[in-house]
Amino acid sequence: MEDDFIDDSVFEAKRLEYEKKKQKKQEKQQRLELKKQVLSELQNLLHKQNQTDSDDFESCYQASLAFKPGTKNWARAIMNLSENIELLEIRKKYIKLAQYWHPDKNNDTDNEAMKYLNEAWQILKKEC
Secondary structure, three states: OHHHOOOHHHHHHHHHHHHHHHHHHHHHHHHHHHHHHHHHHHHHHHHHHHOOHHHOHHHHHHHHOOOOOOOHHHHHHHOOOOOOOOHHHHHHHHHHHHHHHOOOOOOOOOHHHHHHHHHHHHHHHHHO
């Protein structure tokens, strides 16, 4: 029966050991949460870095105001394209902008951005 009895010093040692394990587990969880936050911030920065300011809808729209809507120059301004570019490159740019400007993907833009982009794509597709 004496084997079932735990004295205070053994109990205190076990309690301290449990507290240390519990604290280590909490610290590990905090480190993991911090890593998740840092990774999320890095992914956001990379996404923003890949999408330059010149491809922002507002800047493209402002550049397009210098041209008559529905013209080839207007379409190039909306898509932020240079003069001498092939259809394949235009298509790649269209897909990239569509992924960035789509209202389901980016809450900063609205349906107007996609309307302008689709119209510009149709114009440039016919011209090339």
